Amino acid sequence: MIRVALISDSHSYIDEKTIAHLEDVDEIWHAGDIGAETVIDALPKGKTLRVVFGNIDDNMAREKYPEELVFEKEGVKVMMIHIGGKPPRYAKGVRKRIKEVRPSIFVCGHSHICKVEFDHELGCIYMNPGAIGNHGFHQVKTMLKFDLEEGKPKNLRVVELGKRGSLK
Numbered sequence: 098m099i100r101v102a103l104i105s106d107s108h109s110y111i112d113e114k115t116i117a118h119l120e121d122v123d124e125i126w127h128a129g130d131i132g133a134e135t136v137i138d139a140l141p142k143g144k145t146l147r148v149v150f151g152n153i154d155d156n157m158a159r160e161k162y163p164e165e166l167v168f169e170k171e172g173v174k175v176m177m178i179h180i181g182g183k184p185p186r187y188a189k190g191v192r193k194r195i196k197e198v199r200p201s202i203f204v205c206g207h208s209h210i211c212k213v214e215f216d217h218e219l220g221c222i223y224m225n226p227g228a229i230g231n232h233g234f235h236q237v238k239t240m241l242k243f244d245l246e247e248g249k250p251k252n253l254r255v256v257e258l259g260k261r262g263s264l265k
Contacts, residue, residue, distance in 0.1 A: 098171065098244050098245065098246040099123045099124055099170055099171050099244065099245045099246075100121065100122040100123045100124070100242070100243075100244050101122055101123070101124045101125075101126060101242065101243055101244070101245060101250075102118065102119050102122040102124070102125050102126070102240060102241070102242050103126045103128065103204060103224060103226040103240060103241040103242070103243075104119075104125065104126070104127050104128070104226055104229045104240045105127060105128035105129060105130065105151075105179075105205075105206025105207070105225070105226050105227070105228060105229070106128075106129070106130040106151070106206050106207070106209055106227070106228035106229065106230050106232075106233060107127070107130065107131055107132055107136045107228075107229050107230040108130055108132040108153065108228070108230035108231070108232035108233065109131075109132030109133035109135070109136060109230070109232075110132070110136070110229070110230040110231050110232070111136045111139050111140075111229060111230075112258070114258055114259060115229050115238070115240065115258050116139060116140070116141060118240065118242070118256050118258070119140060119141050119144070120141050122144065122242065123144065123145060124144060124145040124146070124147060124170070125140055125141075125144050125145070125146050125147070126146075126147045126148075126177060126204065127146070127147070127148040127149070128149060128151075128177055128178075128179055128204050128205055128206035128207075128225070128226065129148075129149045129150055129151025129152075129154065129178070129179025129180075129205075129206045129207065130151030130152065130153045130154065130179060130206060130207065130228075130230075131148065131150065131151065131154055131158055131162075132153060132154070132230065132232075134157070134158070134161075147166055147168065147177065148162045148166075149162055149163055149164060149165060149166055149177055149178055149179055150162045150163070150164060150179065151179035151180070151206060151207065152179060152180060152207070164178060164179070165177065165178045165194075166178075167198055167200065170245055171245035171246055171247070171248065172245075172247065172248035172249075173201045173202060173245050173248060173249065173250065174198070174199065174200045174201050174202070175200055175201070175202045175203075175204060176194070176195065176198045176200035176202070176203050176204070177203075177204040177205070178191070178204075178205055179205060179206050179207050180205065180206075180207045181203065181204075181205025181206075181207065181223075181225070182205070183208065183210075183212060183214075183223065183225065184214055184216040184218075184219075184223050185216075185218065191205075192219070195219050195221060196219065199220075199221075200221050201221055201222065201248075201249070202221060202222045202224060202250065203216070203219075203221045203222070203223050203224070204224045204225070205223075205224075205225055206225060206226065206228070207225075208225060209227055209228040209233040209234060209235040210225060210227060210235070211225060211226055211227030211239040211241070211255055212224075212225045212227075213225075213241070213253065222250065224241060226239060226240045226241040227239035227240070227255075228261075229258060230261075231261050231262050233261065235261055236260060236261060237257050237258070237259070237260055237261065238257070238258035238259055238260070238261055239255055239256065239257055239258060240255075240256045240258065241253065241254070241255060241256070242254050242256055
């Protein structure tokens with residue numbers, strides 16, 4: 098079993114409350130719009146990091162992190178990009194790419210809207226963790242935590258991290 102925390106849209110901000118929720122996981126996935134490398138540097142050490150760049154990220158981030166990640170863990174194939182849209186209206190080219198890759202889980206960020214949905218047409222779970230940063234229109238900062246075990250995600254939960262702009 099692997100314990101995963103899925104975050105996105107930090108926009109150069111991460112607080113102690115978020116970091117505390119990342120301590121008990123094995124892997125941290127960041128679905129883009131990191132903003133500043135200090136966010137990645139602040140993540141708890143000893144974790145497997147899987148990071149993609151987002152539309153606000155600079156050339157250094159784009160050189161260090163890929164636009165798309167495809168990987169398999171605990172029998173679960175995952176595809177992660179930043180701008181993905183949402184079922185059934187995916188961003189341009191995303192539906193085609195999901196059909197090619199055939200992931201069990203499709204992860205994206207960008208919208209700042211926490212959403213998990215099974216896409217029956219594409220046969221995968223859509224996951225967007227919302228946003229952990231203070232920049233954007235979201236009202237509450239959110240992330241997702243779940244376990245990967247026996248070829249499927251289990252124990253999925255939304256973690257609310259406080260109101261946007263709040264330091265508590």
